[in-house]
Each structure stands twice: as structure tokens, then as C-alpha cells.
Amino acid sequence: xxxxxxxxxxxxxxxxxxxxxxxxxxxxxxxxxxxxxxxxxxxxxxxxxxxxxxxxxxxxxxxxxxxxxxxxxxxxxxxxxxxxxxxxxxxxxxxxxxxxxxxxxxxxxxxxxxxxxxxxxxxxxxxxxxxxxxxxxxxxxxxxxxxxxxxxxxxxxxxxxxxxxxxxxxxxxxxxxxxxxxxxxxxxxxxxxxxxxxxxxxxxxxxxxxxxxxxxxxxxxxxxxxxxxxxxxxxxxxxxxxxxxx
Amino acid sequence: xxxxxxxxxxxxxxxxxxxxxxxxxxxxxxxxxxxxxxxxxxxxxxxxxxxxxxxxxxxxxxxxxxxxxxxxxxxxxxxxx
Numbered sequence: 001x002x003x004x005x006x007x008x009x010x011x012x013x014x015x016x017x018x019x020x021x022x023x024x025x026x027x028x029x030x031x032x033x034x035x036x037x038x039x040x041x042x043x044x045x046x047x048x049x050x051x052x053x054x055x056x057x058x059x060x061x062x063x064x065x066x067x068x069x070x071x072x073x074x075x076x077x078x079x080x081x082x083x084x085x086x087x088x089x090x091x092x093x094x095x096x097x098x099x100x101x102x103x104x105x106x107x108x109x110x111x112x113x114x115x116x117x118x119x120x121x122x123x124x125x126x127x128x129x130x131x132x133x134x135x136x137x138x139x140x141x142x143x144x145x146x147x148x149x150x151x152x153x154x155x156x157x158x159x160x161x162x163x164x165x166x167x168x169x170x171x172x173x174x175x176x177x178x179x180x181x182x183x184x185x186x187x188x189x190x191x192x193x194x195x196x197x198x199x200x201x202x203x204x205x206x207x208x209x210x211x212x213x214x215x216x217x218x219x220x221x222x223x224x225x226x227x228x229x230x231x232x233x234x235x236x237x238x239x240x241x242x243x244x245x246x
Numbered sequence: 247x248x249x250x251x252x253x254x255x256x257x258x259x260x261x262x263x264x265x266x267x268x269x270x271x272x273x274x275x276x277x278x279x280x281x282x283x284x285x286x287x288x289x290x291x292x293x294x295x296x297x298x299x300x301x302x303x304x305x306x307x308x309x310x311x312x313x314x315x316x317x318x319x320x321x322x323x324x325x326x327x
Contacts, residue, residue, distance in 0.1 A: 126293070129286060175286065 002227040004029035007080040009073070011063050011120060012090030014041025016189035017139060019048070020215030021087055021222045026052035028223060030085065033057040033076040035120075037090075055080065063090045063116030064108075073123040082131060085226045086124040088117040088161075089139040093191060095150045106153045113157035117164060121179075125168065129175045135226045136172075136179040138165045139218070140237065142245045145183055158183075162237055169235030178234040180225050185241025187213040209242030256317055259298055263291045273315035295321070 008025050012018035014036030022032045026049040034045040034056060042058035049056035057079050061072045076083055091113045094105035117138055128134025143151055144158025162181050169179040186192060186203050192212075204212065221240045224230055239245050250258070257271050264281050277283040277291065292308045295301070295317065301324055303311075311317050 129290060171286070174284065 001029035006084040008085035018089040020219040024219040031055040064111040069119035109153040134177040140181040185244040
């Protein structure tokens with residue numbers, strides 16, 4: 001058990017990559033606070049955590065809402081006592097070409113994907129600095145590294161998350177806290193299933209591994225970054241993408 | 247037992263936050279130069295003071311709190327503690 005007795009918060013835990021991380025962390029001994037916008041989705045992942053014999057907390061929170069996020073963070077501390085691991089995974093897309101993009105499309109993606117990480121990392125760092133230990137994992141994207149037509153808002157939010165990760169890593173390194181980013185490539189999930197087949201075929205042609213990734217691929221990397229095995233790694237961006245970006 | 251003085255409370259917080267001996271916490275002692283605090287320590291110290299005394303210390307005030315005496319004077323001015 002790599003996370004025996006640890007307490008984790010995972011945002012965007014209701015589906016896809018977040019749900020896979022919650023499941024793996026629980027299997028490795030962690031209690032998990034499952035955060036998503038929809039209570040039913042948080043509940044479902046929390047059930048999976050409980051089925052593994054761990055404690056779970058199902059929270060319905062809009063991570064872009066600062067006050068609600070801080071309140072929810074306090075609720076986790078009240079319930080679990082400590083927070084050892086934070087995974088900022090919640091993310092949305094509002095894809096369209098820049099010339100067609102509304103201000104609302106831009107604002108919403110930045111609010112959830114980037115400000116959401118700020119909203120949860122701030123209380124987490126305050127807590128972890130006192131505790132003198134902690135693991136923060138931000139789920140970015142290869143799109144934050146290479147850009148993508150039709151995703152200037154998403155790419156900006158994910159690139160922003162990388163700068164955020166490195167700054168937090170520098171601020172907190174002396175306190176036994178690590179902060180790293182994972183940049184998933186094309187992962188099979190609800191977010192990517194909406195894409196047209198022609199787009200998927202084109203993406204696949206650019207992946208040296210010749211396959212799309214699974215949420216479990218990201219969960220395993222998150223486990224490594226959450227465990228003691230990675231205590232000397234901070235401020236890094238790990239692309240988990242079948243070789244798509246190198 | 248009489249309630250601790252403001253000075254003693256501040257001293258206790260500094261000893262705890264910075265992991266120094268009580269004898270080192272003289273009024274003139276500077277947090278960074280004399281007591282070995284780094285930037286995070288000073289932020290933590292201000293947060294601990296806010297918590298203990300129920301006051302809010304804005305950033306522009308926090309910057310001026312460089313010595314033990316600075317903190318005690320500041321708190322006395324701030325809230326008639």
C-alpha cells in the first residue's frame with residue numbers, strides 16, 4: 001500500500017481521469033474526498049472508495065467558486081483531520097476557433113481549469129505548510145504544451161496551470177511539499193468521446209504508441225507523484241501521452 | 247493563574263513558529279536576520295498572530311513587522327489589547 005492512511009482530495013472526481021485516480025488511491029490505502037459539480041457523480045465515486053474499505057467524502061462543489069471551495073476544504077479537514085494529497089483535476093472544455101469564441105467561453109474555461117486550482121491549492125498549502133508535508137498534483141494537458149486549434153481557452157488554462165505548478169513548487173519546497181503537473185495526451189473519457197472520428201484518426205496518427213491512453217495511465221502517474229517514491233521531484237511536468245509530445 | 251501578557255503571548259508564538267529559544271526572542275531581534283526566518287516563516291508568523299489575537303494584518307502592515315518589538319507595538323496600537 002503506497003498511500004496507507006493518507007487523506008486525499010480529488011477535484012473532478014465524478015468521472016473519467018478523476019474517478020480513476022480516486023479508485024487507485026483508495027486501493028492503495030487512501031481516504032478520498034471526492035469533489036465534483038454534481039452530487040450524484042461525487043456520490044458514485046465515493047461509493048467506489050468505500051467499497052475499497054476507505055473513508056470517503058462526497059462533495060458537490062463548483063471549483064471555480066472560491067468561497068465554496070474554501071468551505072469544502074475546511075469540511076474535509078474537519079472530517080479527515082489532515083489533507084496529505086490534493087489533485088486538481090477538474091476541467092471543462094468550450095471548444096471553438098478563436099474568431100468564434102465568446103467571452104463567456106473563455107471566462108468559464110479559465111475560471112474552472114485555472115482559478116479552480118488556485119481556489120483549492122491556497123487552503124491546501126496553508127494546511128500543508130503547517131504540516132510540513134504534502135503532495136499537490138495538477139492535471140494539465142499536452143495541449144498546454146503544444147496548443148490546439150479550437151482550444152485557445154483550454155490551452156491557455158492548461159499552460160497557466162504549468163506556470164502555477166512551478167511557482168507553488170518553488171514557494172513550498174522547503175516545507176516538504178511537492179507540486180507537480182501531469183500533462184495527459186489523448187485519454188479515452190467523456191471529454192474526448194465527443195470528438196468527431198476524423199479528428200480522433202488524425203490524433204492517433206500522431207501518437208507513437210499507436211493507441212489512446214486510459215484514465216488508469218494517468219492514475220498510475222498520479223500515484224507515483226502522491227507517494228514517497230517521488231519526494232525529490234517538484235515543479236515538473238510529466239507528459240503521459242504515448243510519446244505524442246517529446 | 248493570571249492571564250499571560252501580550253508580550254508573553256507574542257513571544258510564545260515566535261518560539262513555536264520559528265523553533266527558537268525564548269532567550270533569543272529579545273525586543274530588538276529581527277525575524278529574518280537574527281531568528282533565521284525565511285519568507286514563508288514570516289507569512290506563517292503573521293497568520294499565527296492573526297489567529298491568536300483575532301486581528302487582520304494587511305500585507306502593507308505585515309512588511310513593517312520586522313522585529314519582536316514591532317509586532318508588540320503594532321498589536322497594542324491595533325486593538326488596545
